[in-house]
Amino acid sequence: MYGRVEQVWTEYHKLLGEVELLRANENISRQQVVEGSASNTSEVAKLREKLHEALQERDRAEVLARVEEEAAAYAKRQLDEEHIIIVNLQEGIAHLKSESYQQDIVDKHSREILDTYHQDIIDTYRESLIGKTKVTLACKAGYDHLLAQLPVDLKSIPNRFRYLSMVTNFLGELEELEALGGGFDPDETKEDSDEEQGRSSPPPTTPKSSPPLTP
Numbered sequence: 001m002y003g004r005v006e007q008v009w010t011e012y013h014k015l016l017g018e019v020e021l022l023r024a025n026e027n028i029s030r031q032q033v034v035e036g037s038a039s040n041t042s043e044v045a046k047l048r049e050k051l052h053e054a055l056q057e058r059d060r061a062e063v064l065a066r067v068e069e070e071a072a073a074y075a076k077r078q079l080d081e082e083h084i085i086i087v088n089l090q091e092g093i094a095h096l097k098s099e100s101y102q103q104d105i106v107d108k109h110s111r112e113i114l115d116t117y118h119q120d121i122i123d124t125y126r127e128s129l130i131g132k133t134k135v136t137l138a139c140k141a142g143y144d145h146l147l148a149q150l151p152v153d154l155k156s157i158p159n160r161f162r163y164l165s166m167v168t169n170f171l172g173e174l175e176e177l178e179a180l181g182g183g184f185d186p187d188e189t190k191e192d193s194d195e196e197q198g199r200s201s202p203p204p205t206t207p208k209s210s211p212p213l214t215p
Contacts, residue, residue, distance in 0.1 A: 015044055 095101055 011047055015047065
C-alpha cells in the first residue's frame with residue numbers, strides 16, 4: 001500500500017513538471033499550451049483523487065492494524081489469566097489427591113465419629129444408671145420403712161430381713177463407682193426418690209435400737 005501511494009505521488013509530481021515545461025516552451029502556441037494544461041490538469045485531478053483514496057485506504061489499514069494489535073494483547077492477557085487459574089486448580093486437585101491430606105481427613109472424621117459414639121455411650125449409660133439408681137433407692141426406702149414398722153423381737157432374728165439381691169448388688173456398684181471417682185453423685189437421685197417416697201408414704205419412724213442389716 002505504501003508503495004502504491006509513493007507511485008501515485010511520483011506520477012503527480014511528474015505531471016506537474018511536464019506542465020511547467022510546456023508552459024515554459026516558447027515554440028508552442030498558447031492554444032496548445034492551454035489545451036495541454038487542461039489535459040494535464042485533468043490528469044492531475046485524477047491523480048489527486050487516486051492519492052486521496054490511497055491515503056484513506058492507508059488510514060483504514062493503520063486503524064485495522066491497531067485494532068488487531070489491541071485484540072491480540074487482550075487475548076494474550078486472557079490466556080495468561082486462564083493459565084494461572086488452571087495451574088492453581090491443578091495444584092489444588094493434586095493436594096486433594098495426596099495421601100497425606102486424605103489421611104488427615106480420614107483421621108479427623110474418625111475422631112469425630114469416635115467422640116460422638118463415645119459420648120452417646122456415656123449418655124446412654126448415665127441415663128440407665130440414673131434410672132436404676134432411682135429404682136434401687138426407692139426399693140431401699142420401702143424396705144427401710146417396712147423394717148421400721150416391725151416389732152423389736154422380729155428384728156432381732158439374724159438374717160431374717162435383707163434387701164433384694166438387685167438392690168444389694170446395685171448399691172455395691174454405686175459404692176465402687178464412687179470409690180473410682182466416676183463422677184456420678186447418687187445423692188441428687190436419692191433426694192428425688194426421697195421426695196417421691198415422702199409423697200406416697202408417711203415418713204419412717206426410726207426405732208431406738210435396730211440391728212444392722214446384712215447386705
